[in-house]
Amino acid sequence: MRRFRRTLVAAVLATTVVAGTAGWASGTAQTPVTGPPPGTAEWRADRSLGRELPDPASASPGDVAAFFASLTATQQRALVARHPLVAGNLDGVPVALRYEANARTLRSDADGRQILAYDPRGRGQLVEVYGDLDRARRVAVIVPGSDIDARTFDRTSAMARSLYEATDGATAVIAWAGYTTPVGLGLDAATGGLAEAGAERLVRFTDGLTATGAAKAALFCHSYGSVVCGLAAHEADASDIVAFGSPGMRADDVADLRTNARVWAAKAPADWISKVPNVEFAGLGHGNDPAAPEFGARRVPAADAEGHTGYLAPGTSTLRAFAAIARGEAR
Structure with a gap:
């Protein structure tokens, strides 16, 4: 009973914090493509x-x-x-x-441009490749979070370009805006419906890379994108899964992801996502913090990453670590 009460209190707190951060009304309900x-x-x-x-x-x-x-x-x-x-x-x-x-x-x-997918339905989905996907020995996929679609795709492509340049072109990097993302911080962002639909598309996408002879991908999963990766982890054909700025992966710990991929996590001290309690109750919230020691992920330095979107900024220790993972050099 005491545990139930603590969970209920945490869930109420999560609602309060997210509402205070941006307001539930700022989100618009989405129907996944x-x-x-x-x-x-x-x-x-x-x-x-x-x-x-x-x-x-x-x-x-x-x-x-x-x-x-x-x-x-x-x-x-x-x-x-x-x-x-x-x-x-x-x-x-x-x-x-x-x-x-x-x-x-x-x-x-x-x-x-090397456009690997373009679906005009809904808000539009777009996938773009940087580098030679057919010949690259390593492949990385950027899985973005909320508010990304064909119109705002440049935010994801900027992350992909930054990672590609940081690997000195040794890794083909894919900007994968291939699912319907939440708009704002409404109920879609606090629940898993869009992530479940996105996970199915991500699994099929990684299977497609393997089927066409591409190298096994390292998934770099930002914010709500880490929820997608968490739900896809047990089926996605991935060498590494990197969660950064994550609200949770709908898993208790690394073992709960049921993946053979190496799992990494980064969270910047100034990232506002830290204000959202890591709970999952009655469909609300996304569970434990992947960057917490007890989750069991390999830690990625993020002390010099600024805010929620600065993880791949040039010159940061986080980008250098991400590049090492993408090149297959990190241990």
């Missing part, structure tokens, strides 16, 4: 090759990769030309073909 990409009906009806195309709703990334490997280069490009929205968003399609498909969809907006 799920399911196969736009244009799937036309894709399914296509019999130009004399056989069915893999169903985007049910085919695994491995199945998609095997199907494309069975086609000639001419056949592959013909599918891209006819169905750029499907080919550009379907995990398992060869990387170069996805770049080509999304360049067709975005036209001049994609000049010189």
